[in-house]
Amino acid sequence: MKYQYTKKGLDPLVAKTAVSLVRFLDLTSLDKPFLEAGQACQRIGMDEIAFVYLNRYIDIFYMIEDPTNNNIEEVEEFSITDIPSLFNLHLPRKNQVSEDEKKEISNWVLKKSVDNSGELVLPRVRCPSCSKDIFEACLTCPFCQNQFEPCILTGYPIHNKPSHSCRSCGRRALQDMMEIYQINFTYCAWCSNPP
Secondary structure, three states, X not given: OOOOOOOOOOHHHHHHHHHHHHHHHHHOOOOHHHHHHHHHHHHHOOHHXXXXXXXXXXXXXXXXXXXXXXXXXXXXXXXXXXXXXXXXXXXXXXXXXXXXXXXXXXXXXXXXXXXXXXXXXXXXXXXXXXXXXXXXXXXXXXXXXXXXXXXXXXXXXXXXXXXXXXXXXXXXXXXXHHHHHHHHOOOOOOOOOOO
């Protein structure tokens, strides 16, 4: 499933938002958030996240295809995230993509793993509270449970990064994402007033 955005240059913002939405997969379909986030990241060259998310999507694809053979492993990569564990979540009845589309995704994942000399892992930052390495998109540290203020555009944590505060509601967005957003929109994404 490929998306085309009508607004100019929104792909980085859309990709980061899709990455953030995976933390809510307990409220949605188990597979679709990984698929959409992986494809959005793949499209803009965020290959580390795309690889990890699409690789997880392939695992879920096989779980859906054969629920009795649930051999999915807890991947260490997800232990540094605030993404819910897959083990207590409901499997969809059918897969989102066809077998051919799954093969295309699998081939990309395999090619990336062969071509990449280093390990493809989720980008990390240090938790401002406990100093452990966590996934850069975490809103809750999986170690100390400290919560971070989210960017209203992407859901990524703001931490101490440059940000823009809306003059009307005071909500903050990451500055680089706000610059992309303001090329296309003239109102705050949170309160709909001028930002």
